[in-house]
Amino acid sequence: MTRIRLLVLALALALVAAACGDGDSEATTATTAAPATTTTAAPTTTTAAQTTTTAAQTTTTTEAMEEPVAGLAPGNYQFGFTAVVSGAVAFAGVPHLQGLQLAEREINETGYLGDGVTIEFLVEDAGGDQAAAIAINDAYIANDDVLALVCCALSSVAGAIQPNIVEAGLAWVDHAAIAPTITDPDNAFRSFPLSQPSTAAIAEAAVAAFAPDNAVVVVTADNDGLVSDRDATLGVLDSSGIEVLGVIDTFADDTDMSGPATEAISMGADVIFLAQLGNTEVLMVQELRDRGYAGPIVGNLAIATAETWEQAGDTLLGTVLPIAFFAGKGDPMVQDFAAKYEAAYDTVPDIFAAQGWQVAWFMAQALKNGGEGTREAVLEGVRQIQTMETVFGTLTWDARGEATIDAWTFVQWSPDGELVIWDGSAEGLLPNINQ
Amino acid sequence: MTLFLQQTINGLAVGSSYAIFAMGFGLVFATMGILNVAHGTYATWGAILALAAFDSLGVPLVPALAIGMAGGGLLGVLVDQLGFEPIRRRGGGLLGPIITSIGFWIILGQLAIIATGARIKTFPREALPRGFVRIGDLVIPYHQIITFAVALLLLLILYLFMMRTNIGAQMRAVGWDPDSAKISGVNPRRVVIVISFIAAATASVAGILSSISTNNVSFTVGEGLLLKGFAAVIIGGFGDLRGAYVGGILIGLAEVLGAQYISNSFRDFITFGLLIVVLLARPKGLMGDRIVGLRA
Numbered sequence: 001m002t003r004i005r006l007l008v009l010a011l012a013l014a015l016v017a018a019a020c021g022d023g024d025s026e027a028t029t030a031t032t033a034a035p036a037t038t039t040t041a042a043p044t045t046t047t048a049a050q051t052t053t054t055a056a057q058t059t060t061t062t063e064a065m066e067e068p069v070a071g072l073a074p075g076n077y078q079f080g081f082t083a084v085v086s087g088a089v090a091f092a093g094v095p096h097l098q099g100l101q102l103a104e105r106e107i108n109e110t111g112y113l114g115d116g117v118t119i120e121f122l123v124e125d126a127g128g129d130q131a132a133a134i135a136i137n138d139a140y141i142a143n144d145d146v147l148a149l150v151c152c153a154l155s156s157v158a159g160a161i162q163p164n165i166v167e168a169g170l171a172w173v174d175h176a177a178i179a180p181t182i183t184d185p186d187n188a189f190r191s192f193p194l195s196q197p198s199t200a201a202i203a204e205a206a207v208a209a210f211a212p213d214n215a216v217v218v219v220t221a222d223n224d225g226l227v228s229d230r231d232a233t234l235g236v237l238d239s240s241g242i243e244v245l246g247v248i249d250t251f252a253d254d255t256d257m258s259g260p261a262t263e264a265i266s267m268g269a270d271v272i273f274l275a276q277l278g279n280t281e282v283l284m285v286q287e288l289r290d291r292g293y294a295g296p297i298v299g300n301l302a303i304a305t306a307e308t309w310e311q312a313g314d315t316l317l318g319t320v321l322p323i324a325f326f327a328g329k330g331d332p333m334v335q336d337f338a339a340k341y342e343a344a345y346d347t348v349p350d351i352f353a354a355q356g357w358q359v360a361w362f363m364a365q366a367l368k369n370g371g372e373g374t375r376e377a378v379l380e381g382v383r384q385i386q387t388m389e390t391v392f393g394t395l396t397w398d399a400r401g402e403a404t405i406d407a408w409t410f411v412q413w414s415p416d417g418e419l420v421i422w423d424g425s426a427e428g429l430l431p432n433i434n435q
Numbered sequence: 436m437t438l439f440l441q442q443t444i445n446g447l448a449v450g451s452s453y454a455i456f457a458m459g460f461g462l463v464f465a466t467m468g469i470l471n472v473a474h475g476t477y478a479t480w481g482a483i484l485a486l487a488a489f490d491s492l493g494v495p496l497v498p499a500l501a502i503g504m505a506g507g508g509l510l511g512v513l514v515d516q517l518g519f520e521p522i523r524r525r526g527g528g529l530l531g532p533i534i535t536s537i538g539f540w541i542i543l544g545q546l547a548i549i550a551t552g553a554r555i556k557t558f559p560r561e562a563l564p565r566g567f568v569r570i571g572d573l574v575i576p577y578h579q580i581i582t583f584a585v586a587l588l589l590l591l592i593l594y595l596f597m598m599r600t601n602i603g604a605q606m607r608a609v610g611w612d613p614d615s616a617k618i619s620g621v622n623p624r625r626v627v628i629v630i631s632f633i634a635a636a637t638a639s640v641a642g643i644l645s646s647i648s649t650n651n652v653s654f655t656v657g658e659g660l661l662l663k664g665f666a667a668v669i670i671g672g673f674g675d676l677r678g679a680y681v682g683g684i685l686i687g688l689a690e691v692l693g694a695q696y697i698s699n700s701f702r703d704f705i706t707f708g709l710l711i712v713v714l715l716a717r718p719k720g721l722m723g724d725r726i727v728g729l730r731a
Binding site: 085086087090094221249255257258260266282283286291292307310312313314 | 437438441442445446448449548552553554555557560561565567574576579645648649650651653655656658659690691694695698699700
């Protein structure tokens with residue numbers, strides 16, 4: 001009997017090991033399946049050394065490959081990436097990693113950094129856990145081969161790792177966390193546009209379009225970035241003279257939104273603004289619509305993924321959100337990236353995939369600017385990036401290391417499950433299931 | 436008043452999920468003396484298996500849910516026989532099973548992450564009961580009615596099973612004193628297998644209902660139920676199925692009404708404050724002194 005138990009236990013462990021192995025092999029398959037053809041999706045940049053944007057800077061990376069990269073000796077250059085492929089934020093972390101690795105392969109296969117020059121993102125999964133993230137980044141810092149760090153998907157994790165990284169002095173690029181306090185002119189930068197301006201922008205658009213007398217704001221109260229988004233919304237409502245009937249706190253690990261939705265509906269708001277994390281916002285929209293709320297909802301990119309539509313379906317109709325990237329955008333760079341991503345992963349890229357893609361190109365550009373494989377050079381290379389044509393649009397960095405976008409796009413879900421442009425008018429808002 | 440009634444209905448629905456989970460959790464705790472922290476993973480796996488049967492095998496919804504329930508139950512038996520039975524035979528005390536259950540909690544949790552790809556999976560919305568019943572200004576979604584009804588039905592079935600069947604009597608006997616039960620001709624191992632199956636299947640029901648309510652099948656389904664289910668068992672009294680049910684309902688009501696009328700920020704404070712108050716006032720739980728149910 002004991003032998004049978006041991007056998008079953010060994011079998012279970014073997015299954016676990018095999019399953020882990022499957023994950024690796026999928027990555028390998030994706031690697032070989034990744035196309036290495038055109039490179040028009042590669043961002044183009046303007047650096048401090050090149051203070052004006054010229055035609056030469058909008059060339060494809062294939063052409064860039066033919067240009068010698070001064071000082072960058074052939075070799076493999078490493079960055080430390082803190083992933084979140086497990087835990088509650090894996091919905092974002094998985095596409096982050098996929099986008100990053102797709103870009104990594106393209107950068108290497110096209111020779112963007114020169115002949116024999118490749119980059120490699122070391123990947124460790126922190127699962128959204130602060131202590132794990134600190135340990136991972138401390139290990140990266142102690143590894144002299146790691147030239148710079150890329151992290152985080154969560155503001156709470158970014159806040160936790162910040163002190164040690166600032167102390168260590170190497171470049172840290174935040175690829176997705178939205179707390180405004182992360183960036184630091186010394187060594188902490190952001191590779192994507194911060195959401196608070198988009199929150200304010202869509203709040204202004206909603207106020208103009210729907211002319212509400214009052215509003216309710218729902219927030220994930222244990223997330224610094226979303227609290228900042230809440231404040232941005234409240235600022236717009238206050239300056240527009242809109243009465244705020246209430247601010248409802250929810251939490252990142254909540255699984256039931258029936259109570260908060262009931263509370264929000266009972267207030268009789270003309271518009272409901274959501275600043276929630278991931279699945280909590282999806283659940284909130286579902287509860288609001290299923291309980292008969294017929295007014296407009298203003299959300300955020302938490303409800304922008306394909307999985308969101310599968311989960312919430314037509315309850316998402318009549319909800320608008322600001323977004324820097326969506327695959328339906330006509331921009332050639334976006335279309336090129338979307339085609340490559342879909343070919344590699346058999347799914348349409350979402351905003352998180354775009355963030356992963358973008359940060360990989362950002363780091364490659366920093367390395368290229370720095371011209372040598374040292375932490376100091378890469379840090380200087382990051383500082384030199386002033387503007388960049390990306391899948392988000394034209395990004396411009398300020399002195400603090402914060403990226404701003406030239407224009408935000410407002411989108412909404414269509415009945416056939418596609419994100420489509422919201423033109424910013426009340427008439428342009430598609431009817432929801434309660435209308 | 437409408438708001439109060441609406442939130443009370445919400446609290447009853449949330450509490451019903453906790454109650455279902457707590458009944459199974461309490462069953463194991465009361466009869467086998469095991470604080471099984473892996474119990475939440477049975478809820479997770481019940482939901483995952485139901486979705487897999489529906490989505491991948493094309494099984495209709497109701498049979499798929501039954502497969503999820505049965506699969507979760509079998510998983511509970513497997514864990515018990517692999518992990519707890521050897522310890523029981525050696526008289527391992529309280530600590531050994533807890534550590535073992537932590538091990539299974541981690542393993543089954545990791546396997547759930549692999550199975551779901553760490554992503555949220557969903558039943559097609561059209562397959563789920565949508566819509567709601569309106570009573571005046573009150574809105575009661577079908578899924579809340581189903582959850583509430585299933586909790587009551589399970590309480591009734593389990594209670595009658597425990598009190599009116601031979602195997603139920605054997606389960607109570609083993610819970611009271613396994614050695615005496617053995618002397619009386621009861622096969623404790625067989626009884627333990629039945630208990631493990633029922634408890635884990637009950638947890639799976641909670642996980643499935645929770646997943647349907649939110650259309651959210653993920654590896655975290657059982658995590659939310661575990662702590663609340665544990666609190667429900669302690670508040671209600673772990674020797675009584677009805678106590679677990681009442682404890683679950685009370686926690687659901689305290690959570691939702693506390694969030695509405697005090698603050699959502701104090702929700703867990705209210706829930707576990709209630710736990711501490713009950714422990715201080717009635718250490719055996721609200722129904723712990725009634726000596727009915729498992730220990731009758």
